[in-house]
Amino acid sequence: MKRYLNIFLLLLAVAFSACSEQAHEHDGEEAAQETTYTCPMHPQIVQDEPGTCPICGMDLVPTSAHGEDIEITDDLAFLLQPTNETVVANINTVKPESKAVPTSVEMEGLITYDERRIYSIPARVGGRIEKLFIKYNYQPIHKGQKLMELYSPELLTAQKELLYLVRSAPEDKALIEAAKQKLRLLGATDAQISHLIRTGEASYTFAIYSPYDGYAIGLNTTAPSATPSSTPVTAPNAGGMGTANPGMDRSRAATPPAGSELQLREGMYVSTGQPLLRVVNPNQLWAEFNIPAGEVTSIAKGAPVQITFPQLPGEKLEAQVDFLQPFYEAGENFAKVRVNLPGKQKLARVGQLVSGTATYTTARALWVPRKAVLDIGTRSVAFKKVGGSFKPVAITVGTIAGDQVQVVSGLEQTDVIAANAQFMVDSESFVKINE
Template sequence: MKRYLNILLLVLAIVVAACSGEDHNHAEGATEYTCPMHPQIVQNKPGTCPICGMDLVPKTAHGDGVEITEELAFLLKPTNTTVIANIATIKPEQKTAEATVKMDGVITYDPRRVYSVPAKVGGRIEKLFVKYNFQPIRKGQKLMEIYSPDLITAQKELLYLVQSAPEDKQLIQAARQKLQYLGATNEQINRLIRNGEESYTFAVYSPYNGYVIDLNASAPNANAAPAPAAGTGGGMDAMGGGTSSAATPTTTTPAGQTIQLREGMYVTAGQPLVRVVNAEQLWAEFNVPAGDNNPLTKGAPVVISFPQLPGEKLEAKVDFVQPFFSEGENFAKVRVYLPGSNKLAMVGQLVTGEASYKTDSALWVPREAVLNIGTKHVAFRKSDGGFEPVAVTIGTNAGKEVQIISGLKETDVIATNAQFLVDSESFIKVSN
């Protein structure tokens, strides 16, 4: 009986050991292993992570292991998916807009008010009264005194006729007219007849109000070469009187060439003596790139502001648009006549202008939606695989929007901020 009992106990021990071994194997097989850095890697046995090579750890080592929450799932997305999912988009809008063109320019003379005072008779300058550039002069002011043998001869002829043949009115009138052609004024002729004695110097007077320009009295030339008259030009009455001339610098002006004068030099008939500019009417001249000047036409309103005078503005209109091509670049000179009798503008003053106009109907997008990559402009159009860069041609700007001439359609969906999509230079590969 005792032996039977021992055999029974042995069988029970074997059965218990077998059951406990099966439970141990089952528990070991049920354990899952994962990578601490890549929770998506899960295996049912120990090993290493195929991504980073780290040893796998049991998921049950820290409670329930790594919990993949909504925030963690967002971080596990590929980088390009994350960017595409979070960028705003917009469609081009077909409309008209009030656009403006900003221009930088300078105040300059009106060439139609730049006059030349020529010599009507050849002779020698005895006294010179115009000494420096931008010297103000008025109409009838004496500019210089000139000695001319032709004037002396014409005076003697008139005095001879007046004294010896006063009844011959026709000859006397012809002699008076000859003196007038040589630059003498009626007042000078009448004084000559009253005094009965010829004058060896005649005064040359200015027929215009304004400022002297293009004058260089420092040149020692004995005989100044004639130069073409500028502006509308005009005749000159006889002139006179003065002091010794002072050296003045050469100045570049709209008239062009400089005039060199000094006392004692000889002048020839028709030679420009001085140039006078009337500054009562000025204009502003702006250089505008070719792409911006297309909508500007005569009569377009322009608001001119002065950087040196904050808050001061002038309202004017475009008077002339002149195309230019220089050094491989197209541009235009936009000229705007300033309102008369204004005291804000001075010759040589830098100004800014803002011309406004209404555009034709076109596609408009935010400025941020178009990226300038140097050789072209690019927008990012949404496609099935994300965003693709497309080349676009832009027009004018209106506020925070830019006009699209070609490259996009009204039904296209583009990225609102093109710069956000650029992560490297190689990313932008425009196919068209």
């Protein structure tokens, strides 16, 4: 009997032990199922398995669902809000605006002559310069002023022909008038012809007078070089008078190219048609500015320009654009803007450096605040709002007017972009643009 009791107690102990183990296993499975893992820095990251935080990379720590309930206050709710949602919610946004904006472009240039008022005085007859009264650049010249005295066998012969006709055939008015006209074509004035008839003596030197007012320019005031001249000089005639041959070879006489310096010396020979002097009238001046080629399409003829003088603070001139010329020089693409200075004024001097501000109104286009565009060196970027986040997009900018930037391409008028693009970039970020 006692033996059966022991067996019963043994069986009862085994059964109780098995039940206890099953209960412990059940409790372990339930605990394993209720354990979750979260990030200490980002509590919004919750996973059922151990791992790392997808935001900061920290190891997840286990948390139990049987912990005490925590009251979620407003301040705690703000801290528990995802970081990107918090930042996005506080970013100001703007939309591109379609409008025409009045703007201006700054230019640097200088004062120069009006090329339409630069005159050339050529030699109407060949000969030798006996006396020269214009000897340096920018020497004032008045209309009717004597420039030089020229010895010319051709002029001497024409004078003697007229005197001979006046003395021998005074009744032949037509022939006398033809002789006078010949002298006029050789450069003689009516006053010189009248003086010749009145005195009855031919002059061996003939004065050349200026038909223009202004200043002498383009004179070569340097000493002549020892190299042979390319202009052939004719030998004296056989008469031994030391004068040029009346039949001097005009076809071989070389004339200097346009715009080059003119060499004038007493005793030198000149040929028919050779430029003797250039005279510029400074009553009308130009201001010429160089601007980037991209700006020239915006400025039109007649656009107002305000000219200032660095040497004269506070002094200003109001003018208008007269001419636009695309120009390419020294590998740099730019345009030349010419402005006619108004009337006679005392502020501008030839060769003076000036600054100009041309104002104009742009064509209608999309404009955004300047802060909304980020320049990353190779391109410009704006942050376009897509859903609940911002996406960097490449844009093409045009004119910059104050705190506004013209958007040529990359954005639509319905797009929403960040008002401050710099705020979207931190020290550890890199803007990646999807092409």
